[in-house]
Amino acid sequence: MAETIFPYLQPEAVAEADALPLLREIKWDFTADRPVFENGEPVWVEREAAVAVWAWNALHTPRWRYEIHTPGYGSDVENLAGSGWSEELKQAEARQYVTECLLASPYITAVNDLTASFVGGRLTASFAIDSIYGPVRMEV
Numbered sequence: 001m002a003e004t005i006f007p008y009l010q011p012e013a014v015a016e017a018d019a020l021p022l023l024r025e026i027k028w029d030f031t032a033d034r035p036v037f038e039n040g041e042p043v044w045v046e047r048e049a050a051v052a053v054w055a056w057n058a059l060h061t062p063r064w065r066y067e068i069h070t071p072g073y074g075s076d077v078e079n080l081a082g083s084g085w086s087e088e089l090k091q092a093e094a095r096q097y098v099t100e101c102l103l104a105s106p107y108i109t110a111v112n113d114l115t116a117s118f119v120g121g122r123l124t125a126s127f128a129i130d131s132i133y134g135p136v137r138m139e140v
Helices: 011-018 047-059 087-102
Strands: 024-026 044-046 108-119 122-131 134-139
Touching: 024 047, 044 047, 047 087, 047 122, 047 134, 087 108, 087 122
Parallel strands: none
Antiparallel strands: 024 044, 108 122, 122 134
16 A cells, blocks of 8 residues: 555545446427427437536526425526516626536536526526536527
């Protein structure tokens, strides 16, 4: 065994634990906001497409509402509803909420070019995701 300050640590074991399994999700019809089925069976997607599905569903799920989800899953953007904040402050908070939501995934490494706008009380966010599989561009 090599002499180190912490001889019980095994860096190779930590590296193996950090490896993520292939991300798979059920394909999502973003326009109709529902899963895609063929012949009564769900259609599966992987990699970048699965990251997009995960991001879409996480942003559309209110955080803390459903016990089935972990505390880190979901978005806090509905907290902005009814706030008396200025438009600039609401946009800044929305950008922060979207970023926090997306970075909860270990498959997402960064959120870039994020814009948030409110039209008629509806939030639209446009952004680019850096994932472990490559870039994903979305508008939600």
